Amino acid sequence: MSASKTNSKANASVSSIVSANDTPAHVFAALGDPTRLKLVAVLCAGGAFSISHLTQSTAISRQGVTKHLSVLAKAGVVSDIKIGRERLWQLQAASIDEARQTLESIGREWEMALGRLKRFVEKDD
Template identity: 35%
Template sequence: MQQVLERRDVFDAIADPNRRKLIRLLADKDEAPLHELTAQFTMGRTAVSKHLVILKEAGLVTDRKLGRETKYRLNPAPLKEVQDWVAFYEKFWKERLLLLGKLLEDDEL
């Protein structure tokens, strides 16, 4: 019997500030080994690895073995879902702020 692994929700994956920091660190590099990423945190290697697993389950990170070392790379494609969600609310707030501006202008007259 073959197991089908369900993909982790991208919003869940980026909810933690440590994982957002990992995304940022990986965005600045082509790829990075675990020890290099761990050096940027006060937590240990195991904790950083667990955060990377969550990012990997959401499709945000890929990894490859190079000898005894694992190198991680950002896959930004799943962030498109977040961008689309934010874009809707950006439009919502722009419209609301324009209406507020008009109301304030009318109130001043």
């Protein structure tokens, strides 16, 4: 198979992974912010946490944390539950797992591409 056909096949495979479901792209975008990544790390500890608890782990205001949580919720990374007057936030592991699987698939494609490049270079020697 020619290099251009192989490259287009690999690109199509990776593209289909990302475009088949926009969730991983939204997750990556949401996790691209250091504050949101820190909030997710806190939520990974388990359980559901209130805004006041999540604010303790950061130097930003409650309103700022709420805005970051809203972005994470739209990406499907977190969800909230209301208990009385309090809203508790928890991690949605499925979306994180889906993003991890996407990265693993891209990594496999990358390893195959590097293997093809290595064989091509070594063939000419």
